[in-house]
Amino acid sequence: DAGITQSPRHKVTETGTPVTLRCHQTENHRYMYWYRQDPGHGLRLIHYSYGVKDTDKGEVSDGYSVSRSKTEDFLLTLESATSSQTSVYFCAIRDPGADTEAFFGQGTRLTVV
Amino acid sequence: RKEVEQDPGPFNVPEGATVAFNCTYSNSASQSFFWYRQDCRKEPKLLMSVYSSGNEDGRFTAQLNRASQYISLLIRDSKLSDSATYLCVVNPPVNRDDKIIFGKGTRLHILP
Numbered sequence: 253d254a255g256i257t258q259s260p261r262h263k264v265t266e267t268g269t270p271v272t273l274r275c276h277q278t279e280n281h282r283y284m285y286w287y288r289q290d291p292g293h294g295l296r297l298i299h300y301s302y303g304v305k306d307t308d309k310g311e312v313s314d315g316y317s318v319s320r321s322k323t324e325d326f327l328l329t330l331e332s333a334t335s336s337q338t339s340v341y342f343c344a345i346r347d348p349g350a351d352t353e354a355f356f357g358q359g360t361r362l363t364v365v
Numbered sequence: 366r367k368e369v370e371q372d373p374g375p376f377n378v379p380e381g382a383t384v385a386f387n388c389t390y391s392n393s394a395s396q397s398f399f400w401y402r403q404d405c406r407k408e409p410k411l412l413m414s415v416y417s418s419g420n421e422d423g424r425f426t427a428q429l430n431r432a433s434q435y436i437s438l439l440i441r442d443s444k445l446s447d448s449a450t451y452l453c454v455v456n457p458p459v460n461r462d463d464k465i466i467f468g469k470g471t472r473l474h475i476l477p
Binding site: 287292348351354359 | 399406407409411414454456457458463464465469470
């Protein structure tokens with residue numbers, strides 16, 4: 253299995269609090285992604301990174317920020333958690349190239365109460 | 366037209382049967398295609414790549430039709446363990462290879 257870990261794996265937090273999720277890789281892959289997955293919506297891209305300090309927004313970026321200060325770590329922050337951000341969050345990594353596959357972390361189940 | 370479209374299912378199929386599902390994509394310049402499998406409450410994992418000439422891996426066959434812009438997955442002699450959601454994945458053209466596009470998935474239930 254690819255060396256990608258997410259932490260925490262489960263979290264319950266209160267509305268209005270900031271939350272940071274961590275994605276750590278040992279594969280030295282250049283691209284890293286954060287997705288959320290909700291019933292009926294599939295995987296939706298929140299933010300992604302194409303290198304250290306290089307990030308871009310995905311389709312559902314409102315309310316989220318990211319940082320990538322080193323190759324191996326990609327942090328996702330919910331600035332002020334809302335109940336609509338209750339979801340399962342997946343991190344993925346991938347090397348550049350049109351034919352490269354993505355590898356996923358095991359996911360973080362976040363509940364905002 | 367959505368970038369990648371899949372029939373959400375569910376496909377309820379008796380054990381031992383053959384099942385096939387398709388995925389259509391909108392960008393004719395797309396380069397590479399994959400099928401991923403996702404079990405309930407787990408992360409997606411690569412099932413197989415899809416090559417232009419079609420490819421087979423055991424009971425699984427993947428095909429690409431560039432003219433009609435779809436890929437397909439065929440599962441023969443289905444097993445109970447094949448029950449999962451199957452995601453179609455399209456990698457973008459070479460000049461924008463940072464973003465990958467996922468379909469919403471097709472749910473497959475193999476019935477005993």
